[in-house]
Amino acid sequence: MEPLTQRSRKVVNKKMTFMERIYLPAILHGMWITFSHFFKKKSTVSYPDVLRPIAPVYRGQHVLKRDEEGKERCTACGLCAVACPAEAITMVAAEAKPEEAHLYREEKYAATYEINMLRCIFCGLCEEACPKEAIFLTDRLVDAEYNRGSFIYGKDKLVEPTDERVDVSKRQVWTYQNQ
Ligand code: SF4
Numbered sequence: 001m002e003p004l005t006q007r008s009r010k011v012v013n014k015k016m017t018f019m020e021r022i023y024l025p026a027i028l029h030g031m032w033i034t035f036s037h038f039f040k041k042k043s044t045v046s047y048p049d050v051l052r053p054i055a056p057v058y059r060g061q062h063v064l065k066r067d068e069e070g071k072e073r074c075t076a077c078g079l080c081a082v083a084c085p086a087e088a089i090t091m092v093a094a095e096a097k098p099e100e101a102h103l104y105r106e107e108k109y110a111a112t113y114e115i116n117m118l119r120c121i122f123c124g125l126c127e128e129a130c131p132k133e134a135i136f137l138t139d140r141l142v143d144a145e146y147n148r149g150s151f152i153y154g155k156d157k158l159v160e161p162t163d164e165r166v167d168v169s170k171r172q173v174w175t176y177q178n179q
């Protein structure tokens, strides 16, 4: 039968030499390779104490933005979910009560809004689809977790805190200038 690649090697049943049988040269060779790496520049970093520099266009964890008055911008129109190729976004819309007018920018709001970070491919299409400038990807990294359920990010993790605004302008400006 024709081989599929040129990489296959024929097995030769030749007798091992004495040196090959004691494995010493092979062990020393392996140790030499290990020791030689001690003096090379490390290619790993001690995350999270040390962060790698990231590109200006890096797309990380999403944020659901608030407007200048601190109201949630998202109106649960669902366009981001429709645009998402990974079907990572789900939401439930609700109507805001008159006494909740200070919380939401429009009458309709997202009572629940979830992104499955294991499905998300950080393509940014949700950001492009949003007509309300409500969702943006940021330079924040999605944290490592021990179970799958923790990767479903709800509003508690996505909505911008009122006292700690998330600046999304850097990537927006860079992308605009380099288009
Ligand atoms: S970044 Fe892409 S994959 Fe992730 S939620 Fe948005 S549209 Fe979906």
Ligand code: SF4
Pocket (backbone or CB within 6 Å): 073, 074, 075, 076, 077, 078, 079, 080, 081, 091, 129, 130, 131, 132, 133, 134, 135
């Ligand atoms: S984030 Fe934007 S596109 Fe998605 S539901 Fe809210 S307003 Fe609509």
